[in-house]
Amino acid sequence: MDHNHIRPWRNIERRKSRQIMVGNVPVGGGAPISVQTMTNTDSSDARATIKQVLACAEAGADIVRVSVPDTDASRALREVVRESPVPIVADIHFHYKRGIEAAEAGAACLRINPGNIGDAARVREVIKAARDHDCSIRIGVNAGSLERHLLEKYGEPCPDAMIESGLEHIRILQDNDFHNFKISVKASDVFMASAAYMGLAEATDAPIHLGITEAGGMISGTVKSAIGLGNLLWMGIGDTIRVSLSADPVEEVKIGYEILKSLGLRHRGVSIISCPSCARQGFDVIKTVSALEDRLAHIKTPMSLSIIGCVVNGPGEALMTDIGFTGGGAGSGMVYLAGKQSHKLSNADMIEHIVEQVERRAAEIEALKASDQAAQ
Ligand code: SF4
Numbered sequence: 001m002d003h004n005h006i007r008p009w010r011n012i013e014r015r016k017s018r019q020i021m022v023g024n025v026p027v028g029g030g031a032p033i034s035v036q037t038m039t040n041t042d043s044s045d046a047r048a049t050i051k052q053v054l055a056c057a058e059a060g061a062d063i064v065r066v067s068v069p070d071t072d073a074s075r076a077l078r079e080v081v082r083e084s085p086v087p088i089v090a091d092i093h094f095h096y097k098r099g100i101e102a103a104e105a106g107a108a109c110l111r112i113n114p115g116n117i118g119d120a121a122r123v124r125e126v127i128k129a130a131r132d133h134d135c136s137i138r139i140g141v142n143a144g145s146l147e148r149h150l151l152e153k154y155g156e157p158c159p160d161a162m163i164e165s166g167l168e169h170i171r172i173l174q175d176n177d178f179h180n181f182k183i184s185v186k187a188s189d190v191f192m193a194s195a196a197y198m199g200l201a202e203a204t205d206a207p208i209h210l211g212i213t214e215a216g217g218m219i220s221g222t223v224k225s226a227i228g229l230g231n232l233l234w235m236g237i238g239d240t241i242r243v244s245l246s247a248d249p250v251e252e253v254k255i256g257y258e259i260l261k262s263l264g265l266r267h268r269g270v271s272i273i274s275c276p277s278c279a280r281q282g283f284d285v286i287k288t289v290s291a292l293e294d295r296l297a298h299i300k301t302p303m304s305l306s307i308i309g310c311v312v313n314g315p316g317e318a319l320m321t322d323i324g325f326t327g328g329g330a331g332s333g334m335v336y337l338a339g340k341q342s343h344k345l346s347n348a349d350m351i352e353h354i355v356e357q358v359e360r361r362a363a364e365i366e367a368l369k370a371s372d373q374a375a376q
Contacts, residue, residue, distance in 0.1 A: 010264055014236040017207045020136050020180050023087025023108030025062050027136075027182055028207025028239040033265050034062035035256040036209070036242040037249040038091065044072035046079040052249060057086045059253040060268050060300070063240065065089040065111060074101035081106035089138065096122040103129035109136040109182075114172040115147065115165075127176045136180045138209055139169040143187035143196075159195035162187065166200055182206055182239065186213035190228040201237045210238040221245040222255050226262075233263050267302030270358060273317055274307040281309030282327025283347040295355045301362040305354070306336075315341070323357050325350065 019029025027034055037056050041048040043066050053064045068074055068090045081088050089109040090102030096117040099110050103126075110130060114123050114137075130137055143157040146165055154161040162185040173181050183206050185196040193212050201208060212228040215221035225243040232238050243255045260266035272292060277285035289307050296305075304321040308314035314326025318336035325345065327333040332346045335357070345353055 012234060012236055012263060012265065015201050015208075016205065017239055018179075018205050020182060020207055021108075022063055022089065022136050022182075022240075025087055025108075027209075031239065033233070033238060033260055034240040035060060035253055035260070035266070036063040036065060036089070036240055037061050037252040037256070038065040038067070038242065038244070039249060043067055043080075044070065044076050046076035046083075049076065049080050050083045053080060053084045053086070053088070056249050056253055057084070059250045060257055061086060061249075061253045063087050063089060063108070064249075065091050065242075067091040068098045068102050069093070069095075070098075071101070074098055074105060077102055077107065078105040081108075092117075096126050099126040100129040103133040103135040106133070107135055109138055111138045111140050113139055113141070113169050115169050123172060124176060127173065127178045130180070131178065136182065137173065137178070139166060139173070139181060139183040140209075141166045141169070141183070141185045141196075142213055143185075143189070143192055144213070157187070157192070159185075159192055159199055162192075162196040163199040163203060167203060170204060170206065182209050184209035184211055186211045188212065188214040190224055190231075193228050194231055197232050197237055198235070207239040208237060209240045209242070211242045211244055213244055215244050216246060218245060218247045218251060221247070225255065226259050229259055230263065233259070233265060268300060269302065270296045270299050271302070271304045272296075272307060273304060273321060275309050275313055275317075277309045280312060282329060282333050283309070283350065285309045285327070288350065291351050292354060295351065296358055299358060299362050301365050303358065303361060303365065305358060307354075322361055323354065325354060 017028035019026050025034050039049050039052045041052050043049050056064050064086055066080060066088055068077055087108030089111055090107035092099045092110055092112040094116055099112050102110055141162050143162055146157050146161055150161040150165055166183050166185050185200050187193040210229050210232055212225050215224045229241055241256050243252045245252050257268055261271055274285060274289045306317040306321040306324040308317050309327045311326055318324025319339045324336035325333055332344050335342045335345050
């Protein structure tokens with residue numbers, strides 16, 4: 001339940017943006033912040049790409065992007081779109097024909113910069129294909145590939161150059177009476193990306209796609225993204241996000257959700273609150289949490305679970321979670337349900353028992369939700 005009305009220090013006032021549809025996913029205009037990722041398979045290999053799209057969707061991805069560098073990839077895209085449970089964004093660079101093919105193949109969005117695909121006639125052709133096939137566009141400005149005239153004007157990549165680039169691309173779409181677009185201004189530098197996004201948020205009401213590009217590997221990329229995206233999201237900026245890591249795209253989805261969950265902007269699956277453990281722990285906290293993360297990965301219902309090593313912090317954390325376990329002495333601990341002390345549990349049975357409790361609670365929450373919906 002959202003308690004922000006009694007906890008105003010948790011409120012995030014989101015920037016008001018226009019809403020567009022990426023397939024069946026609303027982006028902007030107060031819609032839930034969607035989580036995106038991008039496949040890293042050979043996109044001409046439809047089977048491998050579909051397999052990865054399905055894994056990402058299962059992990060919670062709302063939208064998946066696939067790069068379309070050549071005609072083989074364009075051909076495979078049709079199949080990927082057909083099999084995907086989530087909207088597919090086609091990533092296009094420079095080749096306007098790939099953009100047209102991707103719109104015809106059923107992509108829900110083209111990631112393409114209209115200023116980089118050639119003369120006005122080509123731009124018109126791509127926009128017409130997007131319009132004819134109900135396909136949105138994402139303008140994707142990147143500090144690493146700014147237009148030459150902007151680099152000459154500003155001397156080096158900087159937030160103002162990125163914003164100007166974005167606005168130039170926007171103008172091209174608007175001049176063609178195309179408004180079904182969102183925009184990103186990514187940089188690998190957190191300061192540059194943040195400043196560019198803040199400026200962009202002032203300069204347009206288009207929905208904003210957030211990302212820190214080339215953020216790095218699992219650990220460094222996660223930290224960088226959490227700081228960069230977290231800071232912007234906290235300011236209310238951002239309608240859809242992609243965490244970009246040199247790692248499995250499924251991990252990007254998980255990290256994206258964790259960032260949104262930390263800010264109370266989205267809720268999905270079990271949020272585990274656990275202590276770092278120390279000599280006072282009544283059971284092996286680290287091993288237990290790692291086992292529970294695996295065993296509970298299938299739960300999509302939002303709920304909280306506290307796994308705390310001892311009574312120093314256990315009962316307090318359990319008060320604020322749906323299910324809690326606090327280590328005690330002599331090989332057993334205490335289970336808390338809805339914040340109340342419930343029953344003793346031996347450490348040996350703990351994983352199985354907690355998984356059962358979580359599954360039962362998830363089923364109860366889903367049943368309640370269903371009956372609420374039926375009543376409405
Ligand atoms: S809750 Fe207990 S076991 Fe966990 S870190 Fe704190 S004192 Fe140590």
